Amino acid sequence: MRKPWENFSAIDRFFDPLLQQTVNRWVLLLPTVNLCYWYLKCGGCSMCGFNCPKSSKQQYAWIAKYFGGRALHPLYWIGYFGIRSQNPQNLTIYNGGSFLNSGREISGSKPEIPYSLQTAICRHVGQHPTIQKLFVESRPEFITRSNIGSLTDLLQGKVLQVGIGLESKNNKVRNSILRKGINLGQFENAVSVLKEYKAKSLAYVFFKPMELSEEEAIDDAVHTIQYCFEAGVDEVSLSCAFIQDGTKMADQYRKGAYQLPRLWSIIEVIKKTAPLGPVRIGTFEDDPPPIAIPRNCPQCTETVMQAIGQYRRTFNLSLFNQLHCPCEETWLKEISAQ
Numbered sequence: 052m053r054k055p056w057e058n059f060s061a062i063d064r065f066f067d068p069l070l071q072q073t074v075n076r077w078v079l080l081l082p083t084v085n086l087c088y089w090y091l092k093c094g095g096c097s098m099c100g101f102n103c104p105k106s107s108k109q110q111y112a113w114i115a116k117y118f119g120g121r122a123l124h125p126l127y128w129i130g131y132f133g134i135r136s137q138n139p140q141n142l143t144i145y146n147g148g149s150f151l152n153s154g155r156e157i158s159g160s161k162p163e164i165p166y167s168l169q170t171a172i173c174r175h176v177g178q179h180p181t182i183q184k185l186f187v188e189s190r191p192e193f194i195t196r197s198n199i200g201s202l203t204d205l206l207q208g209k210v211l212q213v214g215i216g217l218e219s220k221n222n223k224v225r226n227s228i229l230r231k232g233i234n235l236g237q238f239e240n241a242v243s244v245l246k247e248y249k250a251k252s253l254a255y256v257f258f259k260p261m262e263l264s265e266e267e268a269i270d271d272a273v274h275t276i277q278y279c280f281e282a283g284v285d286e287v288s289l290s291c292a293f294i295q296d297g298t299k300m301a302d303q304y305r306k307g308a309y310q311l312p313r314l315w316s317i318i319e320v321i322k323k324t325a326p327l328g329p330v331r332i333g334t335f336e337d338d339p340p341p342i343a344i345p346r347n348c349p350q351c352t353e354t355v356m357q358a359i360g361q362y363r364r365t366f367n368l369s370l371f372n373q374l375h376c377p378c379e380e381t382w383l384k385e386i387s388a389q
């Protein structure tokens with residue numbers, strides 16, 4: 052029978068390109084005191100389903116609502132005691148928003164993760180015998196000298212890595228189509244603050260935004276990844292589009308106005324950018340579960356998916372050289388005609 056903490060706390064095997072090894076990763080889905088700052092401010096990003104009523108984030112919202120931010124502390128510890136015997140080397144926290152938003156960084160913003168919990172987690176990781184790295188996500192406006200300075204101190208030399216959703220270098224794609232509300236100056240500043248405190252950065256690059264053809268989306272992702280490494284980012288994660296209910300993308304997909312990327316296109320982006328730095332392929336699973344994910348033809352989808360899965364665990368590019376299917380020719384013709 053599934054244990055109660057297994058809904059939000061689990062261990063998986065994960066290839067860390069910065070450490071060049073596969074490690075035990077503790078993945079913690081941490082509920083927040085309030086929904087994402089950007090969602091509350093203006094309705095959120097166009098592809099994001101984290102704040103929709105079906106997301107577990109909304110299902111667990113009552114915990115913080117009724118018991119306040121302190122209730123999140125026991126949840127963290129329950130999650131930890133569930134997995135502690137498996138000696139994790141990496142703690143990855145997903146909270147569907149900004150871990151670093153404690154409500155103090157931007158006046159008027161409602162906190163997502165209380166500062167007391169941010170510091171308790173960093174103190175715990177700093178003293179933990181096996182965890183070497185803490186990964187969290189944040190919008191760039193919450194990455195400040197003050198919080199990164201304090202949190203890295205508590206981590207006592209363990210690595211802090213912050214994932215930032217830049218999504219696209221192109222202003223129109225990023226701010227009009229995806230509605231991110233982030234400018235490049237904010238992003239570059241956040242990357243340099245992290246560097247100043249010897250913390251690592253990871254940029255999420257979104258593939259393929261609405262309104263872009265398959266070929267335009269490939270170009271956009273390749274240029275964005277290039278830009279990220281030039282800006283000093285340590286690692287990139289390619290977030291391939293999938294459809295989650297309750298998003299603008301889901302509306303467009305149902306109307307037939309949007310098509311998900313082919314797996315060939317994802318491989319193309321990886322082949323073109325892997326020499327620039329570590330580029331991982333994000334999983335096609337999330338919360339709430341997607342109603343559609345990228346595919347090829349029925350004949351090769353499973354094999355290509357397996358190769359992508361292996362790439363995630365090894366970063367071995369040669370895995371893609373053995374893949375062939377007649378649908379690759381059709382895909383090539385389609386993107387050359389666009």
Ligand code: SF4
Nearest residue numbers: 087095096099147148
């Ligand atoms: S993508 Fe991130 S910033 Fe945008 S609405 Fe979702 S959680 Fe908030």
Ligand SMILES: [Zn+2]
Nearest residue numbers: 348351376378
């Ligand atoms: Zn095929």
